[in-house]
Amino acid sequence: MVLGIDDPWVWGAYIGCILAMLLCVVYGIINWNKGGEDEEGEIKEEMEWHKKEKDMENKDLGIWDEEG
Amino acid sequence: MANNLLDLSIIVLIYLALIIYVGYVAWRRTKTADDYMVAGRSTHPFIMALSYGATFISTAAIVGFGGVAGVYGLGLLWLPFMNIIVGIFIAFVFFGKRTRKIGHNLKALTFPEFLSRRFNSRFIQYFSGAVIFLGMPLYASVVLIGMADFVHTTLSINYNIALVALAIIVSIYVVFGGIRGVMYTDALQGSIMFIGMLILFGAIYWITGGFVAGNQALTNLIHVAPAQATAVAAATGFTGWTSMPSFGSPFWWTLVSTLILGVGIGVLSQPQLAVRFMTVKSNRELNRAVLIGGIFIFVITVSAYVVGALSNVYFFNTMGKLAIQVVNGNADNIMPAFIAAALPLWFAYIFMITLLSAAMSTLSAQFHLQGTALGHDIFETVFGKKVRSSVLIARIGIIIGVIIAVILGFILPPNIIAVGTAIWYSIAAAAFLSMYAFACFWKRSTKAGVITGLVVGTLASIFWLVFEFGESAGALGICKFITGKTVLVATAPWPTVDSIVIALPIAFILTVVVSLLTKPPSKEHLDKCFSGVK
Numbered sequence: 001m002v003l004g005i006d007d008p009w010v011w012g013a014y015i016g017c018i019l020a021m022l023l024c025v026v027y028g029i030i031n032w033n034k035g036g037e038d039e040e041g042e043i044k045e046e047m048e049w050h051k052k053e054k055d056m057e058n059k060d061l062g063i064w065d066e067e068g
Numbered sequence: 069m070a071n072n073l074l075d076l077s078i079i080v081l082i083y084l085a086l087i088i089y090v091g092y093v094a095w096r097r098t099k100t101a102d103d104y105m106v107a108g109r110s111t112h113p114f115i116m117a118l119s120y121g122a123t124f125i126s127t128a129a130i131v132g133f134g135g136v137a138g139v140y141g142l143g144l145l146w147l148p149f150m151n152i153i154v155g156i157f158i159a160f161v162f163f164g165k166r167t168r169k170i171g172h173n174l175k176a177l178t179f180p181e182f183l184s185r186r187f188n189s190r191f192i193q194y195f196s197g198a199v200i201f202l203g204m205p206l207y208a209s210v211v212l213i214g215m216a217d218f219v220h221t222t223l224s225i226n227y228n229i230a231l232v233a234l235a236i237i238v239s240i241y242v243v244f245g246g247i248r249g250v251m252y253t254d255a256l257q258g259s260i261m262f263i264g265m266l267i268l269f270g271a272i273y274w275i276t277g278g279f280v281a282g283n284q285a286l287t288n289l290i291h292v293a294p295a296q297a298t299a300v301a302a303a304t305g306f307t308g309w310t311s312m313p314s315f316g317s318p319f320w321w322t323l324v325s326t327l328i329l330g331v332g333i334g335v336l337s338q339p340q341l342a343v344r345f346m347t348v349k350s351n352r353e354l355n356r357a358v359l360i361g362g363i364f365i366f367v368i369t370v371s372a373y374v375v376g377a378l379s380n381v382y383f384f385n386t387m388g389k390l391a392i393q394v395v396n397g398n399a400d401n402i403m404p405a406f407i408a409a410a411l412p413l414w415f416a417y418i419f420m421i422t423l424l425s426a427a428m429s430t431l432s433a434q435f436h437l438q439g440t441a442l443g444h445d446i447f448e449t450v451f452g453k454k455v456r457s458s459v460l461i462a463r464i465g466i467i468i469g470v471i472i473a474v475i476l477g478f479i480l481p482p483n484i485i486a487v488g489t490a491i492w493y494s495i496a497a498a499a500f501l502s503m504y505a506f507a508c509f510w511k512r513s514t515k516a517g518v519i520t521g522l523v524v525g526t527l528a529s530i531f532w533l534v535f536e537f538g539e540s541a542g543a544l545g546i547c548k549f550i551t552g553k554t555v556l557v558a559t560a561p562w563p564t565v566d567s568i569v570i571a572l573p574i575a576f577i578l579t580v581v582v583s584l585l586t587k588p589p590s591k592e593h594l595d596k597c598f599s600g601v602k
Binding site: 027049 | 100102109141142143145146148149152153156157161165169172175279280281282283284285286287308310311312349350351352353354355356357358359360361362363365366370600
């Protein structure tokens with residue numbers, strides 16, 4: 001008997017939930033600062049896209065940039 | 069009682085004022101279409117994780133499944149196990165990272181747009197948009213019905229007024245605040261849900277004498293409970309609250325099929341959840357969100373099941389009855405009945421707000437998804453961008469979606485909730501799951517392959533739901549009208565087989581076969597899609 005439960009399929013599920021949560025916690029801690037490497041490049045890319053899109057929209061609507 | 073009602077009304081008003089304020093903050097920060105649909109791709113991991121979790125878990129998951137655990141016991145804990153492993157870990161770490169990066173590379177603003185650009189097909193975008201726009205109102209309206217019914221019972225407000233008022237409140241912050249309005253309010257609602265369920269989790273073990281002692285008392289209960297009280301459950305495979313149902317019994321099948329199909333698989337193909345991966349700026353946010361999401365789902369779902377099951381110990385010790393006897397056979401009332409009987413009034417208020425939060429957070433995501441599907445995916449794709457603002461079209465789409473949900477809310481009967489949810493999950497899985505998985509993980513999949521899978525999968529799923537799956541065919545009545553029989557083939561097990569079991573393999577196999585028979589996508593396109601994908 002584990003945790004006051006006889007059936008291993010049931011206490012297994014309970015322990016499984018706890019372990020699954022711990023997996024998420026441990027994964028999160030280990031990788032807390034990983035994966036941010038591309039961030040700057042992506043933000044730059046998006047800003048360029050925005051500018052291009054805005055220019056195109058303005059052209060479509062016949063509104064021109066003051067500088068353009 | 070009048071005093072209690074006044075207190076509760078004041079608390080609900082404060083809660084609604086907070087939600088509207090958070091929606092207002094979101095509105096101030098929303099300027100572009102990117103802001104409106106993917107929150108400028110710069111959401112904080114805490115907000116992203118809580119929003120994902122709060123959208124994932126609706127009131128039905130807490131009250132409905134908590135009640136089921138009250139009848140069938142802790143064997144249901146396999147469900148939260150799958151929720152955490154598949155719904156959080158696999159979804160974020162494997163699907164989420166690829167969706168985010170490919171979505172960024174292709175400048176996708178919605179889930180259908182992600183799929184359509186990945187496979188270079190505008191058809192995919194408006195067909196998927198149509199599946200969402202036509203399928204979602206049923207699911208949105210059942211959540212709305214559940215919420216209005218709940219407010220009607222607890223606050224004694226007229227059902228129709230509650231339905232309209234709730235729809236208007238949710239639509240205000242969705243229409244104005246876009247996905248930011250949805251996600252910020254989700255985060256607030258998620259926090260309330262977390263606190264409410266955490267208190268409940270502590271309380272149940274405190275009331276039943278501790279963690280091991282409480283479980284032990286539940287294990288022993290089967291030996292002392294009167295046999296006739298568990299007779300109905302036993303007939304379908306129940307053997308005790310801390311033992312699994314007998315192998316091959318109806319309940320065993322429900323548990324396994326709901327587990328593997330409904331939750332394990334269904335959750336991955338929910339567009340309103342998948343789109344959230346595109347709202348963060350890097351994989352780092354997803355890594356952090358895994359931690360937050362894992363704890364969130366654990367606390368919300370495990371405590372609902374544990375409280376539902378252990379309420380039997382409380383009711384048996386204090387009233388000599390089992391939970392299902394106390395609520396006269398209606399399992400949906402087990403959780404509210406336990407809270408009313410065992411916990412102080414202030415907690416009943418917190419629980420009320422917890423449930424309101426769970427429903428509103430699911431509903432807001434549904435409205436937002438429907439609006440962007442109609443506005444961005446269908447209208448803009450079919451007719452081309454004719455007006456300056458995608459946001460305006462999405463807003464009109466949301467309002468149309470809300471109106472349809474309210475109308476359905478007036479028409480549909482209250483017992484449609486479970487069926488409505490099941491229908492949407494089946495259609496979404498059949499239409500999107502294989503295409504989405506291939507989009508992320510199989511470069512050899514082709515446009516022709518996934519379109520075949522999408523169209524045939526959707527049609528097969530709808531056919532099965534209308535003509536063969538007993539629960540939905542019976543509720544819809546179309547098969548009966550045409551053929552005179554409730555379902556086409558009445559022999560077991562066909563009327564109980566979920567449409568996912570039929571439609572998903574069809575979609576999957578067809579996609580693979582047609583992909584292998586057609587020309588592979590160009591290397592150039594694949595490089596663009598998968599640039600930077602690790």
